[in-house]
Every structure is written in structure tokens, then in C-alpha cells.
Amino acid sequence: MDIIARISQMLETNGTGLYGGEAVTQTQHALQCAALAEADGASAELITASLLHDVGHVLDPEFEAALEQGQDLVHEDLGESFLTDWFGDGVTQPVKLHVAAKRYLCAIDSSYFARLSDASVLTLKLQGGPMSQAQVAEFEANPHHRDAVRLRIWDDRAKDPDAATPGIAHFMAYAAQCLKTGTQA
Numbered sequence: 001m002d003i004i005a006r007i008s009q010m011l012e013t014n015g016t017g018l019y020g021g022e023a024v025t026q027t028q029h030a031l032q033c034a035a036l037a038e039a040d041g042a043s044a045e046l047i048t049a050s051l052l053h054d055v056g057h058v059l060d061p062e063f064e065a066a067l068e069q070g071q072d073l074v075h076e077d078l079g080e081s082f083l084t085d086w087f088g089d090g091v092t093q094p095v096k097l098h099v100a101a102k103r104y105l106c107a108i109d110s111s112y113f114a115r116l117s118d119a120s121v122l123t124l125k126l127q128g129g130p131m132s133q134a135q136v137a138e139f140e141a142n143p144h145h146r147d148a149v150r151l152r153i154w155d156d157r158a159k160d161p162d163a164a165t166p167g168i169a170h171f172m173a174y175a176a177q178c179l180k181t182g183t184q185a
Contacts, residue, residue: 003086004176008168014058021119023161026057031165032158044174045090050151051171053098055079091178097148098155099127104139105152106130117159
């Protein structure tokens with residue numbers, strides 16, 4: 001099975017449960033995040049990263065159960081590791097950094113924490129809380145930090161149970177454009 005079909009299937013099957021205490025499924029969340037990126041004029045790579053930022057959740061059907069038990073399975077690292085074979089840094093690094101971006105925004109913007117959903121506040125604790133000043137400086141030195149922050153903002157907004165979005169195939173067309181040269185769609 002090619003990677004585009006494989007990811008589509010994971011979103012269709014493993015993404016149907018409610019997402020981490022939110023009122024949307026993982027698939028709804030992914031589609032909303034990608035739709036927000038698209039509406040904001042993001043690149044194909046960043047739209048793809050937005051769609052796939054939580055792919056670590058759908059790699060394992062038991063992921064949500066572990067999260068409910070207070071275990072951080074570091075989905076951002078799982079997602080980046082999974083995607084690296086097919087996508088370049090423009091996709092994989094915002095995926096890897098989107099949790100760090102939440103911690104970063106909590107450290108630099110005193111009003112950001114108040115806008116987090118209850119589920120995001122809970123996971124923030126598991127993920128290490130707001131960054132220290134040294135961590136902020138290290139994050140800002142990463143060439144992909146701005147894209148990760150943009151993705152994080154869309155991620156926070158992509159939790160509307162009534163939002164209408166294009167389907168998986170629409171956004172997987174962006175993913176197909178972003179495949180590394182020599183990889184199979």
C-alpha cells in the first residue's frame with residue numbers, strides 16, 4: 001500500500017474516536033487544522049504538516065487509552081519518525097515541534113495559556129509545562145520554529161465539532177505534492 005493510501009486509511013479507521021478529551025474526532029481535528037492552514041495561505045508542506053501533526057495518535061489504536069491514563073507517548077516524536085521516510089523537514093519538523101510550540105507560547109505569551117482547552121492544559125503538564133528561558137532560546141534557534149507556532153495556533157482552533165471541511169482526499173493531494181523525490185505515493 002502506498003503511503004498516501006496508508007495515511008488516509010489510518011485517518012479513516014484509527015481517527016474516528018474522540019480526540020484526547022476534545023469534542024471532535026482525531027480525523028475532524030486533522031482536517032480542521034489543515035483547512036485553517038489552507039485558508040491562511042500556508043505552503044503545501046505546512047498544510048500537510050497541519051493535517052499530519054497528530055499522526056502519532058493514529059499510528060496506534062490504543063494511543064488515546066494511554067493518554068487517558070496519564071501517559072505521554074510523545075506523539076510528536078512518533079509522528080516525525082514515521083513521516084521521515086516520505087517527507088522532508090518542511091513537513092516533519094513542524095510535526096515534531098508542535099508540542100514544543102505550545103510550551104513556547106505558554107512561556108512567551110501570558111494570555112496564551114488562558115485560551116487552551118481543558119484537554120490541552122492537561123497534556124501541557126504531561127509535556128513539561130511552559131519552557132524555561134533557555135528552552136525558549138533553543139526553540140527560537142530552530143529554523144522551523146515559526147512554522148511550528150503557526151501550526152500550533154491552527155491546532156488550538158481545530159476543535160469545533162460543527163466545522164465543515166474538505167475531506168481527506170483533498171488534503172492528501174497536498175501530501176502527495178510533498179513526497180520526497182524517489183518515494184512512492
